[in-house]
Amino acid sequence: MSQYPDAHFVKSANTPSQFVPDDGTEVAVAGRSNAGKSSAINLIVGRRQFARTSKTPGRTQLVNFFSLREGQRLVDLPGYGFARVSDTLRDHWRDLLTGYFRNRCSLNGLLVVVDIRRGLMEHDLQMLAFAEDVGVPIHVLLTKADKLSRGQAAKALMTVRAELGDRAGVQLFSAHDRQGEAEARERLEHFLGEPLAAKKTRSTTCSG
Ligand SMILES: Nc1nc2c(ncn2[C@@H]2O[C@H](COP(=O)(O)OP(=O)(O)O)[C@@H](O)[C@H]2O)c(=O)[nH]1
Ligand SMILES: [Mg+2]
Secondary structure (H helix, E strand, O other): OOOOOOOEEEEEEOOHHHOOOOOOEEEEEEEEOOOOHHHHHHHHHOOOOOOOOOOOHHHHHOEEEEEEEOOEEEEEOOOEOOOOOOHHHHHHHHHHHHHHHHHOOOEEEEEEEEEOOOOOOHHHHHHHHHHHHOOOOEEEEEEOHHHOOHHHHHHHHHHHHHHHOOOOEEEEOOOOOOOOHHHHHHHHHHHHHOOOHHHHHOOOOOOO
């Protein structure tokens, strides 16, 4: 049974003008292409085909808005790290993401989905920097933990935790065996409900 019985897809945006109204609170989810972002969203929201998994790539280049409850949203950001995209498209994404982070007053938290076998990569660090710049709290899901032994997973967690320091929370996760599901959902809920003092560090258009 989903914790979010009223959850639904709202719209995809390719430009800031297409973003849904900037009210209530929202949590963004970012990750390299194929890291397991859609699978993580599906598990956390408790719907099998909520954010689509890699077989339907159309939406992966857009900013996808989902309503979880009245006034609370989840935002699936474009997957990054595709091997072959044109410079023009890469610039477009960078502008779209920069604009999203800088100006989105309702943004209350960022979840970064990272393949535990790869660890933090350049683009993950870029996303961390975007969020840090505007004082948005971050939590990292080290997903596909089922692909490693418990010992290897624990070691990977320690490594990433050391790299992040107090910049972000981090946990083990697996969409396949549901490891870390409750912890991830708790973090999402915490972000959605948190009144963000940090908004004051953001653009003056955010009052709060
Ligand atoms: N073993 C394992 N595979 C996963 C996990 N999460 C995702 N995958 C697989 O990784 C691939 C990419 O997943 P997807 O959720 O579409 O990634 P996205 O591109 O980041 O949205 C798919 O084949 C998934 O079945 C996981 O926790 N464990
Ligand atoms: Mg996806």
